[in-house]
Amino acid sequence: MKRSQNAILFFLFVTGVWELCARLGMWSPVLFPSPVEIGRYLIESVRDRTLIEASSVTLKRLLIGYAAGLVVGVPLGLLTARFKFVQDTFGTAALGLQTLPSVCWVPLSLIWFGQSEFAMIFVVIMGSVWSVSLATSAGVQSVPPIFVRAAQTMGSEGLHTWMRVILPASLPYIVTGMKQGWAFAWRSLMAAEIYVTVLTGFGLGHLLHYGRELQAMDAVVGIMLVIVVIGLLADKILFSPVERFLHRRWGTGED
Amino acid sequence: MSLETESGMAETSALEVESVSKSFRARRKTMQALDNVSLKVRRGEFVCLVGPSGCGKSTLLNIVAGLERPDQGNVLADGKPITRAGADRMMMFQESALFPWLDVLGNVMFGLRLCAGLNGKKRREVAMDYLKLVGLEPFMHANIHELSGGMKQRVALARSLAPNPRMLLMDEPFAALDAMTREQLYGDIQEIWSQRKKTILFVTHNVREAVCLGDRVVLFSPHPGRIQEQFEIDLPRPRDINSVDLAKHATTIMRSLKRILRPELQEVAE
Ligand SMILES: Nc1ncnc2c1ncn2[C@@H]1O[C@H](COP(=O)(O)OP(=O)(O)OP(=O)(O)O)[C@@H](O)[C@H]1O
Ligand SMILES: [Mg+2]
Numbered sequence: 001m002k003r004s005q006n007a008i009l010f011f012l013f014v015t016g017v018w019e020l021c022a023r024l025g026m027w028s029p030v031l032f033p034s035p036v037e038i039g040r041y042l043i044e045s046v047r048d049r050t051l052i053e054a055s056s057v058t059l060k061r062l063l064i065g066y067a068a069g070l071v072v073g074v075p076l077g078l079l080t081a082r083f084k085f086v087q088d089t090f091g092t093a094a095l096g097l098q099t100l101p102s103v104c105w106v107p108l109s110l111i112w113f114g115q116s117e118f119a120m121i122f123v124v125i126m127g128s129v130w131s132v133s134l135a136t137s138a139g140v141q142s143v144p145p146i147f148v149r150a151a152q153t154m155g156s157e158g159l160h161t162w163m164r165v166i167l168p169a170s171l172p173y174i175v176t177g178m179k180q181g182w183a184f185a186w187r188s189l190m191a192a193e194i195y196v197t198v199l200t201g202f203g204l205g206h207l208l209h210y211g212r213e214l215q216a217m218d219a220v221v222g223i224m225l226v227i228v229v230i231g232l233l234a235d236k237i238l239f240s241p242v243e244r245f246l247h248r249r250w251g252t253g254e255d
Numbered sequence: 256m257s258l259e260t261e262s263g264m265a266e267t268s269a270l271e272v273e274s275v276s277k278s279f280r281a282r283r284k285t286m287q288a289l290d291n292v293s294l295k296v297r298r299g300e301f302v303c304l305v306g307p308s309g310c311g312k313s314t315l316l317n318i319v320a321g322l323e324r325p326d327q328g329n330v331l332a333d334g335k336p337i338t339r340a341g342a343d344r345m346m347m348f349q350e351s352a353l354f355p356w357l358d359v360l361g362n363v364m365f366g367l368r369l370c371a372g373l374n375g376k377k378r379r380e381v382a383m384d385y386l387k388l389v390g391l392e393p394f395m396h397a398n399i400h401e402l403s404g405g406m407k408q409r410v411a412l413a414r415s416l417a418p419n420p421r422m423l424l425m426d427e428p429f430a431a432l433d434a435m436t437r438e439q440l441y442g443d444i445q446e447i448w449s450q451r452k453k454t455i456l457f458v459t460h461n462v463r464e465a466v467c468l469g470d471r472v473v474l475f476s477p478h479p480g481r482i483q484e485q486f487e488i489d490l491p492r493p494r495d496i497n498s499v500d501l502a503k504h505a506t507t508i509m510r511s512l513k514r515i516l517r518p519e520l521q522e523v524a525e
């Protein structure tokens with residue numbers, strides 16, 4: 001309670017100082033919009049639905065791409081950890097590709113898929129899949145062998161051991177990889193949306209891009225705020241519950 | 256179970272280890288962990304394995320558990336060759352090896368979930384029975400990291416017992432515990448053993464512990480791992496680890512153990 005109070009007070013203070021500076025006219029309003037103007041823009045664009053539509057377009061791309069990234073990344077990580085051959089081939093590839101900033105997938109994706117919805121989704125997949133897969137395989141390799149042996153003497157074998165022992169035992173690693181994958185995916189999607197217009201849908205990145213073209217600083221800052229809020233919400237909704245579970249069960253960290 | 260199968264089983268030993276050898280290769284050197292080891296264990300017998308570090312006690316237990324295969328020799332459980340790990344021979348380790356992603360009840364249920372022919376309700380009942388038995392019923396929803404070392408081993412014991420294995424393989428299960436907790440667990444394990452008629456193979460470094468628990472103490476010697484000597488312990492039960500009679504037996508075994516260790520000590524001194 002105390003902590004959120006501190007946060008609220010801090011942001012109220014910052015907003016107050018900001019508004020004051022804007023009122024005093026220290027800089028041109030074109031460069032330095034006041035919080036009130038930004039708020040007006042946000043309300044206006046929610047009312048005419050541009051902001052809502054852009055957010056939903058962006059979130060849809062992000063969620064579909066990210067889900068696909070997980071669906072491919074986790075099994076790939078498991079296979080990498082299980083089979084030496086996959087480790088030497090895909091594992092090495094994943095290691096290399098993970099070092100590639102995921103924005104670099106944008107040109108390739110555009111050439112392959114054109115200015116289409118899938119081009120955007122592909123960028124998100126490439127942003128998340130390698131981190132998730134590497135973290136999964138690192139997680140599996142870190143599972144204490146004694147867990148597997150204990151499970152085996154209780155009659156667990158094969159797929160059961162993988163699903164009920166190795167996978168849950170590597171959960172802390174996998175979640176870390178999922179968070180990293182999310183961060184990469186989110187950043188690369190924003191870059192892609194700012195970089196190129198896709199006619200099938202205008203995301204937040206496009207809105208930001210047009211804000212710049214129109215020299216509408218209130219829109220630019222407003223959309224930036226929306227992007228921040230989406231990032232925070234995603235963290236709260238997607239990852240916080242899992243992380244709380246991990247902390248509680250494993251007894252790591254404290255909340 | 257019918258009388259016929261009962262008596263049929265009584266004829267075969269619970270466990271027969273026949274000239275088992277096992278070696279490991281590590282850094283170009285071959286390590287003979289077990290050399291031609293033979294051992295017969297009666298049904299319901301409590302056998303303790305003692306011996307210096309590295310004499311192959313854990314290796315033997317792993318082979319009996321089916322977690323490792325012998326290079327040579329046969330191992331029969333109830334007259335049938337052991338080909339893989341299975342819930343009829345439950346292993347307990349020095350570290351509890353409890354699963355941190357499950358709570359206490361979830362851990363005890365893990366093995367039960369693999370038993371065919373039990374519905375969810377029955378499984379839960381059985382798990383609760385065993386938690387009661389080890390006195391941890393109030394902690395059924397606790398997380399593993401919230402338990403003390405002694406409580407963890409108790410949960411591990413309940414987890415091993417719940418699927419009703421015929422044999423318990425225990426590899427220094429109490430080594431990491433303090434003396435007080437250990438003495439409590441000696442009581443628990445003897446009670447469970449006598450009530451539920453388990454065959455137990457129990458590895459320990461502590462000779463007194465072995466004498467306190469075992470019907471028989473098997474002394475191993477290292478490099479290569481062999482059975483050196485066996486001691487029948489015919490003390491009445493329940494046994495108190497601090498009793499004088501028990502100490503006498505322990506002294507005899509300790510003397511043999513020292514004889515095994517001495518050549519090594521001399522090697523070190525040279
Ligand atoms: N997986 C393995 N790889 C290589 N060598 C091994 C392996 N397991 C055991 N050994 C070797 O086999 C020998 C017997 O080991 P084991 O663990 O059975 O001994 P132990 O009697 O249980 O010893 P301790 O009392 O210290 O637990 C040791 O010399 C050990 O180095
Ligand atoms: Mg050992």
